[in-house]
Amino acid sequence: MPILLLPDTLINQIAAGEVVERPASVVKELVENALDAGAHRVDxxxxxxxxRLIRIRxxxxGMEPDQLPLAISRHATSKIASLDDLEGVSTLGFRGEALPSIxxxxxxxxxxxxxxxxxxxxxxxxxxxxxxxxxRPHPPGTTVEVRDLxxxxPARRKFLRAERTELGHxxxxxxxxxxxxxxxELRVSHNGKPSRRWKGEGDDLLSDSRLHATLGEEFARNAIRLDHSGAGLRLHGWIAQPAYNRAxxxxQYLYCNGRAIRDRSVAHAVKQAYSDVLFHGRQPAYVLFLELDPRRVDVNVHPAKHEVRFRDSRLIHDFVYRTLQGVLAETRAGSTPSALDAPHMQHATQPMEGAAAWGRQQAPLGLRQVAEARAGYEALYGRSDAVESHDADAANPGMAFAPSVPTGPGAGATDAEGDATLPPLGYxxxxxxxxxxLAESRDGLVVVDMHAAHERIGYEKLKRAHDGEGLRSxxxxxxxxxxxxxxxxxxxxxxxxxxxxxxxxxxxAGPQSLAVRSVPALLAHADVEALLRDVLADLREHGQSRRIAExxxxxxxxxxxHGAVRANRRLTLPEMNALLREMEATERxxxxxxxxxxxxxxxxxxxxKWFLRGR
Structure with a gap:
């Protein structure tokens, strides 16, 4: 069969197979064009x-009349004119394929x-x-009407789902x-009835009301706001506290320079950051905006522009992982890192207000209180830790967290109400x-699972001790x-x-063999072969691996x-308060x-409310 040039109509329909998957694809392309044209309101x-109908106004x-035929011509665009423009493209659309395909x-x-x-x-x-x-009479701007998609x-139309499903997309x-x-401002109507409206609220990407309107009050109440820059990168947005997780x-929303994307490397970095704090099988929730020089990312690798390719994916992965890990480390018991109240985090390791800051503000204790605290710590953690900790307090009482606080109910309260200096988890x-x-806090009741809490405290201590030595071979x-x-x-x-x-x-050792001569000392009895394979797989896909650390x-x-206090062990009040103070100072x-x-x-x-008081 001889080689023939395809007719333009068939070329556009083939392109439509890549660009137009369903009605949501049409809405995406047309609304992105409206945003590129500087729209402040889109209906x-x-x-x-x-x-049946998609109308975007x-x-x-707007456009001049002689531009309309060009707008529906293949590869005709006002957004790029050279290779330099393509390498640094900052608009949402740029190929000039959407309108002719639709x-x-x-x-x-x-x-x-x-x-x-x-x-x-x-x-x-x-x-x-x-x-x-x-x-035609028309207000300033543009209207695109797509009927009978x-x-x-007909073969493509058969693949469309029910009306409710397509509307959901x-x-x-x-x-x-x-x-x-x-x-x-976005206004949406369906079958002649208004269905959704998002009011325009200025340029603040961290708009609290927009967060409520899109993801709900529960996400907003559990969100931690972050804003961290470094190495020419900026990551800001919200991540949910580990207690708020999804099936x-x-x-999970990720944006690169304002473009919604899916990226396996970033998703992997987020998953790793949550790996130490998330219940098995559950998914984290987040809205993250990644900003970098447009020339460091290629947005021209997917027909629908859902995916991008980073010039240095290893750096991006590490930056996201370390930023989120630093934020999640501050999810201490008693802290309240709410997105809607906390200041913007300028650095991922900046301490949040709450438990960690409270201990540093307290005055030195009297001898009786120190002795009581010492007794609680020795009972719960052993004498050596307690003595070292208290000795350090004696030399510098304002720096330590646990022994420098009162250990009994009411101890240390100074104001008329009796609770001005209550620690976050109370007494x-x-x-x-x-x-x-059970602990009485300033505003209510705190209930602590003592085994789970002690387990985390011991775990973090072991990690710090091992990290101090490094990975020995x-x-x-x-x-x-x-x-x-x-x-x-x-x-x-x-x-x-x-x-x-x-x-x-x-x-x-050969084209298809490796010789392993030394392994991490802590994992010497593990399955070395399986561990090495997993590490190599991570290095190949993500440029780095945390398999050893995991x-x-x-x-x-x-x-x-195994070292944590077990259920049914009776604790004294000093022991319970020692546990609370340690929780307030321990990461995660x-x-x-x-x-x-x-x-x-x-x-x-x-x-x-339990007792219908005040009704």
Whole structure:
């Protein structure tokens, strides 16, 4: 069969197969064009889930009449003119494929007017057949009308779902957009009835009311606001506290330079950051905005622009992981890192207000209080830790957290109300069934799972101690030969320095084999071959690996679990207060090693409701 040039209509329909998956794809392309045109308000009118009608009206810059035919021509665009423009593209759309592709599979109408023009113009396209440009009355801006999507491609139309399903996809994409563009007012109607409105609220990407409107009050109440810059990168937005988690990834939103994207490397970094605090099988929730020089990211790697390629994906992965890890480390029991009250975090490791700051503000104790605190700590943690800690307090009483605070109810209170200096978790008043510690706080009741809390405290101590030594390497008596693929052997050879930092000594023994001569000392009895394969897989896909650290943490977590106080052990009040003070000063103490919460708070108004007080 001879090679023939395809007709333009067929070319556009083939392109539509990539660009136009469903009505939500059409809404995405048209609304992005409106935003690129500088719109401050966009009206989206839909019928039958967008299958019967999609009408997008904006108040943007508009177009001249002679530009309308160019707008529906393939690869005609006002957004790039050279390779330099493509490499640094900052607009949402840029290829010039959307309008001709959409027009080829629908009954299409385009109308527009420049603000300075006396009247507008309109152009109609029927299944790819282009009509004449005609003068039409039109307000400043542009209106695009798409009727009977896929009317001339019945095979594609059969793949569309029910009206409710297609509308749900459109609403989900608009929710993504609403989070990223609080400066734009969005009005949505379906089948002639208003269904959704997001008011324009200025340029603040961290708009609290927009967060409430899109993800709900529960997410907003549990969100931690962050804003961190470094290495030419900026990461800001919200992440949910570990206690607020999901069964699916339905509340995970990632944006790169304002564009909603999916990226496996960043998703992996977020998952790793949460790995030490999230309950098994649960998903974190977040809204993250990553900003970097447009020339450091290629947005032209996916037909629908859902994915991007970073020039230095390893740096991006590490930056996201370390930023979130630093924020999550501050989720201490008793702290309140609410997104809607806390100041913007300018650095990922900046301490949050709450438990950690409280201890540093307290005055030195009297001898009786120190003795009581010492007794509690010796009973709970052993004499050596307690003595060292108290000796340090004596030398510098304002710097230590736990022994420098009162240990009994009411001790240290100074104002008329008697609770001005209460620590975040308050003071213990009782133990319930040998499992829970009950404490009176300033505003209500704190309940602590003593085993879960002590387990996290011990785990963090073990990690700090081991991190202080670093990863020690243990030579093997007999080198272990591991059969691998040629690609894995190449990775091992290329990443020899990285493997050495992970306490692995690995040399290439052949095209498809590696010789392991030393391993991390703490994991000497683990399955060396399986561990090495996992590390190489991570290095190949993400440019780095935390498999060693994760395996180490799993071992230390088991050790901490065995060393934690058990249920049904009776604690004295000084022991209970020692546990509370340690929780307030320990990173990630809001969750145990397995991600379960370690404490809960019940406010006085909430308790009053139990007993119908004030009604």
């Amino acid at each position: 989206i009118d839909l019928e039958e889930g967008g299958v 904006d108040d943007g810059a 027009a080829s599979v629908s009954r299409f109408r385009l109308a527009s007017r420049r603000p300075e023009a006396e009247h507008g113009a309109a152009l109609e396209v029927e299944g790819g057949a282009v009509g004449e440009v005609m003068p 896929f009317f001339n491609v 459109i609403e989900e994409w608009l929710r993504q957009l609403a989070l990223a563009r609080p400066d734009v 699916s990834a339905d509340q 213990a008043v009782a133990q319930l069934h040998g499992i829970y510690v 243990q030579p093997l008596l007999v080198p272990v030969t591991v059969a691998v693929s040629e690609r894995e052997a190449d990775v091992a050879e290329r990443e020899a320095e990285t493997l050495a930092k992970l306490a692995f000594e690995v040399t290439r 395996a180490r943490d799993e071992l230390l977590s088991s050790m901490a679990c 103490s809001g969750q145990c090693n397995h991600g379960r919460p370690t404490w809960a708070f019940f406010s006085l108004p909430e308790i009053d």
